[in-house]
Amino acid sequence: MTSAEQQPEDSRGRTDLFQVTSLNVNYGSQTILSDVSFPLQAGKTLVVLGESGCGKTTLLRAIAGLVPITTGEICLNGRIITALAPRDRGVIYLDQEPLLFEHLTVAENIAFAMRLQKQSEQIIQSSVEQMLDAIDLRDHAKKKDWQLSGGQKQRVAFARAVLAKPQLLLLDEPFCSLDGKTRGQMQSLFAEISHLFSLTSIFVTHDVKEALIVGHQFVRMSGSHLFLYPDRDAFLRDEATGIPDEIAFWLSQTYDSNQPDVEKP
Amino acid sequence: MSSSASKQPSLAIRLIIAAAAAGIVMSYGLLLILSLGSGWTFPNLLPDRMNFVPWRAFASDRDVLIKALLTSTGLSLIVGGLGTFMGLVIGRTVRRWNSETVRFLIYLPFVVAPVIAAICLYDLLIRLRVAGTPAGVIFSQCIFATSFAAVYFSELWTRKTDRLEDLVWSLGGSTFAVWRHVVIPEGSGLIVVCFLQACLYSWLDYGLVSVIGGGNVQSLTLRMFGYIREASVNQAAQAALILLLPALAGSIVTAVYYFLRRAEDSQS
Numbered sequence: 082m083t084s085a086e087q088q089p090e091d092s093r094g095r096t097d098l099f100q101v102t103s104l105n106v107n108y109g110s111q112t113i114l115s116d117v118s119f120p121l122q123a124g125k126t127l128v129v130l131g132e133s134g135c136g137k138t139t140l141l142r143a144i145a146g147l148v149p150i151t152t153g154e155i156c157l158n159g160r161i162i163t164a165l166a167p168r169d170r171g172v173i174y175l176d177q178e179p180l181l182f183e184h185l186t187v188a189e190n191i192a193f194a195m196r197l198q199k200q201s202e203q204i205i206q207s208s209v210e211q212m213l214d215a216i217d218l219r220d221h222a223k224k225k226d227w228q229l230s231g232g233q234k235q236r237v238a239f240a241r242a243v244l245a246k247p248q249l250l251l252l253d254e255p256f257c258s259l260d261g262k263t264r265g266q267m268q269s270l271f272a273e274i275s276h277l278f279s280l281t282s283i284f285v286t287h288d289v290k291e292a293l294i295v296g297h298q299f300v301r302m303s304g305s306h307l308f309l310y311p312d313r314d315a316f317l318r319d320e321a322t323g324i325p326d327e328i329a330f331w332l333s334q335t336y337d338s339n340q341p342d343v344e345k346p
Numbered sequence: 347m348s349s350s351a352s353k354q355p356s357l358a359i360r361l362i363i364a365a366a367a368a369g370i371v372m373s374y375g376l377l378l379i380l381s382l383g384s385g386w387t388f389p390n391l392l393p394d395r396m397n398f399v400p401w402r403a404f405a406s407d408r409d410v411l412i413k414a415l416l417t418s419t420g421l422s423l424i425v426g427g428l429g430t431f432m433g434l435v436i437g438r439t440v441r442r443w444n445s446e447t448v449r450f451l452i453y454l455p456f457v458v459a460p461v462i463a464a465i466c467l468y469d470l471l472i473r474l475r476v477a478g479t480p481a482g483v484i485f486s487q488c489i490f491a492t493s494f495a496a497v498y499f500s501e502l503w504t505r506k507t508d509r510l511e512d513l514v515w516s517l518g519g520s521t522f523a524v525w526r527h528v529v530i531p532e533g534s535g536l537i538v539v540c541f542l543q544a545c546l547y548s549w550l551d552y553g554l555v556s557v558i559g560g561g562n563v564q565s566l567t568l569r570m571f572g573y574i575r576e577a578s579v580n581q582a583a584q585a586a587l588i589l590l591l592p593a594l595a596g597s598i599v600t601a602v603y604y605f606l607r608r609a610e611d612s613q614s
Contacts, residue, residue, distance in 0.1 A: 122428040147512050167515040174516045175511050193527075194517040245517050 099123075099249055099281060104153030106136070106143050113139045115305040117153070121249075124279040128286060128296030132320060135302045137285045138177075141251040144283070145174035152167060157248055175255055179234035181226040188213065188222040190237050193247030198205035212240045215274060231265035236270065243278055248284040256291065266295045288323050292316075354408040354611075372598060376522070380583035400580035410569070415588070417540065418549055418566040425487045426545030430537060432488070433495020438529065440500040452500060453495035461553040463489070471558060478560040486554045498540050499533075507532045542596070547591060 096281060099121040106114040113136045116122045131137050142148040146153055146167035155163045162170045171195075181190050188209050195205045213219040216236040221229065229237065242250055255271075256264045272295055275282060284295050292299065299309045299316040310316040315322050355363070381400060383393025404411070411455045440448050455463070464486055468477060476482035519527070532539070552567040559568070570585035 145512075145516055167512070168518045168520070172516070176513070178509075180506070180510055180513050182510070182527055182531070184527075197514075197519050197523055201352070240515070240581060344575065 099158075100154075100156040101144065102154045102156070104140075104143065105141055106156065107150040107151045108147065110236045112305050113144065113179065114307075117307045119300055119307060119309050121281060121283065123281050125297040126254065126275055126280070126282045126284050126295050126298065127298040128284050128292040129174060129300050129302060129307075130289065130292055131285075131302030132287065136305050137302055138253050140302070140307075141174055141253050141283060141285060144249070145172050145251055146170055147174060148173045172251060173242045173245055173247040173249075174251045175238060175242055175253060177254045179238040179255075181229075181234055181237055186223050186225060187218060187229070187233075187237050190226075191244060193241055196283055208244055212244055215277070216240050216270065230263075232259050232267060235267060239267075239271065239274070243274060243280065246283065250280050252282060253282045254285050254287070257286075257288075264291075271295055289322055289327065293345070355371060370594075374587070377583045377587050377590070380579055381587055384580065391481040401584065404581055404584045410564070413421050414564050414566045414569045415479070417564055418589075421483060421487065421565060422545040423556075424484050425548035426541045428484070428488050429491025429495050429544040432492045433497075433540065434499050434529070434533075434537065436492065436496040437499025437501075437502070440496065441503055449500065452493065452496045455489055456497075459553075460486075460490055460551075461557055464554050464557040465484075468557065476564040477558060480559075480563050482558045483555055483563050486558045487548050487551060490554075491547055494547070495540050495544060498543075499536070501534070502536050533599045544593060548587065566579075 097110065102118050104105060104114055104117040105112070114161065116159050117140065119127070127142065139148060143150050146162075146165060153163070154161060162172070176184075181187075182193065191212055192205045192209045195208065198342060209222075210219075214221055216239070217239075218236060220235060225265075226234065239305050240253070252271075254321070256267045259267060268291055274280070275295070284292075286295075293313075299310040299313065301310070301316075301319070301321060308321075310319065316322060320326070352495070373387055379396070381391065382396045382398065384396075384400060385394035386392075388523065392589065436452065440452055458466070467486055467489075471477040471482045471485070474482075476485060507528060511524050514524045550567060551565075552571060554563045555563055555568055556571075561568075566585060566589050570582055570589060573582035573585055
């Protein structure tokens with residue numbers, strides 16, 4: 082056994098690192114990702130921020146093994162996973178739209194990965210019941226995909242991924258199709274469950290508020306390149322994220338609303 | 347305008363549906379008249395006599411009829427099943443490879459007419475000792491059924507199916523899990539349609555059965571053309587009616603389904 086293989090299988094809550102080194106992805110002559118490198122601490126959420134089409138989804142799919150990489154190395158728990166098949170990586174990719182199996186109920190969808198892993202039915206039942214309570218869907222356990230709202234589907238997809246016990250969870254703008262209120266609930270639920278299960282995850286979003294609610298580490302992608310922020314303050318101060326402008330805007334609105342409105346008839 | 351009124355088909359659509367229905371009914375009507383009538387002389391609109399005597403005569407040749415019916419049913423079920431399964435595997439592989447060359451290759455069997463292909467294959471089938479046997483006919487029909495199914499299954503999957511497949515891989519699933527939880531549930535409708543079409547192709551095929559079967563494989567189509575050659579109008583019409591029964595059953599099921607759906611929609 083190599084030293085790499087002696088690393089624990091499940092990094093959640095531990096201090097092992099996930100590391101991407103000099104990752105390049107090209108489609109033909111087009112460069113999608115260029116020399117992307119970043120580390121990720123175990124049990125933390127790395128937020129990837131960036132405008133549409135900058136390669137955020139490709140980055141996640143490359144890490145999950147769903148798109149071929151041109152050069153570079155991906156290391157998880159001391160194990161190089163670059164050449165491994167998606168199913169052998171210990172990485173789960175959650176799509177932008179919640180994907181549920183239409184022929185399965187909510188409970189069966191949540192138990193899906195555990196059944197693939199051939200865990201005992203007793204463990205599956207107790208885990209699913211615990212998870213149904215955590216995501217507040219106990220009363221919907223026997224419903225099918227078409228009977229659920231977008232937010233409920235997203236909760237089921239998320240619960241299924243968590244119970245698969247991934248070493249790394251990849252979330253690609255998971256709440257982008259939800260309304261404001263549901264989105265807020267889902268952000269809180271994600272933060273809560275991430276903490277509860279000590280999940281290590283990479284969370285793609287273009288919403289800075291969402292980034293600040295769920296994230297511990299921050300990177301910004303622009304034109305196939307990735308910029309890593311040393312800490313939260315550096316992320317907050319960076320003009321490119323739009324956060325300083327946003328803060329200035331809301332401060333000015335607050336200031337304006339305190340002035341007497343002499344123009345008003 | 348109410349929502350139910352807006353769902354009503356336009357006049358042009360109604361006319362097209364009525365014309366199609368009339369065309370189907372008239373074709374079957376003519377075959378029915380030909381199968382029942384005798385002594386049809388010009389310029390009478392209908393035969394001089396119409397009764398079940400020709401059908402009784404047809405049924406008296408029961409052994410030949412049952413054998414032809416069983417042969418056609420067996421051939422169509424085997425070709426439908428094998429063609430659909432192999433086409434599904436090939437079609438999905440072609441879709442995953444996403445190669446223009448492979449996509450072009452699966453269209454190749456359509457370049458050659460089935461009978462020409464059968465003549466080209468005949469030498470190979472003789473060497474394989476399957477010429478003039480049901481196995482030879484199944485082999486040659488499967489080439490075309492598989493090609494059709496491969497083209498069908500390489501094009502008709504949605505982006506959602508691909509994403510579900512990625513999800514199963516990502517969750518640690520095997521190829522078996524992908525088939526069990528994605529390909530079969532998501533493609534069940536497509537698989538049934540493809541199976542029925544492949545069955546119908548084999549059921550109605552004449553060229554390959556006659557060339558490869560060499561007269562030893564007596565399917566319903568072969569019997570029907572035999573009756574036409576013998577100028578047995580009644581028997582040819584009767585055999586044609588039996589041959590067209592699956593298509594008639596399909597049309598009736600589709601029509602019933604369509605009207606039931608419309609009734610459900612109008613109720614909701």
